[in-house]
Amino acid sequence: MNTDLLAHSEAIWQAVEPLLPGFTVEVLPSIDSTNTELMRRARAGALDPVLLVAETQTAGRGRVGRSWHSRPGQSLTFSLALPLTPREWSGLSLAVGVSLAESLHPDVRLKWPNDLWLDGRKLGGILVETASLGHGGGASMPRGVVIGAGINLARPDTQVVSAMAAATPGAPAAMPPAGLAEVWMGVTAGEALARVAPALVRDVLRFAEEGFGAFAPGFARRDALAGRPVRLSDGTEGTARGVDEQGALLIQTAAGMRAITSAEVSVRPC
Structure with a gap:
């Protein structure tokens, strides 16, 4: 068991429990996917908020079914589950990113x-999922939200980067990884978790009260695509122009401005 993660779990619990009564922290040596496990619990009606951390994920999931594998000491993988009744859900993944x-x-x-992103390379990813809690549906009915994150800690292996750069002819080049240790030397999974987890809980609760608007300025300051040429998964090309009030991506195309939702496209810089 990772003693570094365990060593920081008590401090995380002390910081978060006053905000989320009943909150717990669970650290596991290995699991298929922290998001999958917490979604199973949510669908079974589990209401208690929990932070689930794994040293290793054997079947981690990213957006649109992409896989995410983690190795001990090389990355931080965790999921946060809690019941939530926000004014609206739009923009939650962007608020989490901020x-x-x-x-x-x-x-x-x-x-x-x-x-x-770090220096134009992928540092980590976020996966947000929800499940109904109770019966009746309705806007006021709480939903269980599971927020998963995978963050690369170690500096990327140069052989892995070289292999990814040698893309299959005719296929788009895979994005090389980045590691948090490039800017935070010697960082451990426990240290990174202790820095992000309490703030994440506070920000998710703030999102529930104030919506994406409270995080829009922060997103704009860190928007990696703003002003850059991009290509949508349907082949459309244009220039990224930030996001709207709901967090939809704005693309200036030859046919005019388009608002893109996360369910419609995958976007990469041209």
Whole structure:
């Protein structure tokens, strides 16, 4: 068991429990996916807020079904589950990104809708999922939200970067990884978790009260795509122009401005 993660779990609990009564921290040596496990609990009606951290994920998941694998000491993988009744859900993943970036380092940027970038490379990813709690549906009914994050800690392996750069002919080049240790030398998983987790809880609760608008300025300051040429998954090209009040990506195309939601496209710089 990772004693570093365990050593920081008590301080995290003390910081968060007053905000979320009943809050617990669980540290596991290995699991298929922290998000999958907490979604299983949410669908079974579990209401208590929990932070689930794993040294290793064997079947971690990213957005649109992408896999995310973690190795002990090389990355930080965790999921936060809690019941939530926000005024509206739009922009939650962006607010989570703002929270994590502001906690980690001034150089961390946000690539819409759910990636953390460092020096133009992927540092981490975010996956937000929800499940109904109770019966009746309705806007006032709390939903269980599970917020998962995977953050690379170690400096990227140069052989891995070289292999990713040698993309298959005709296929888009894979994005090389970044590691938090590039800007935070010697960082451990426990140290990174202790820095991001309490702030994340506070910011999610703030989002529930104030919506994405409270985080829009922070996103704009760290928007990695703003002003850059981008290509949508449907082949459309244009220039990224920030996000709207709901967190939709604004793309200036030859046919005019388009507002893109996270369910419609994947976006990469041209």
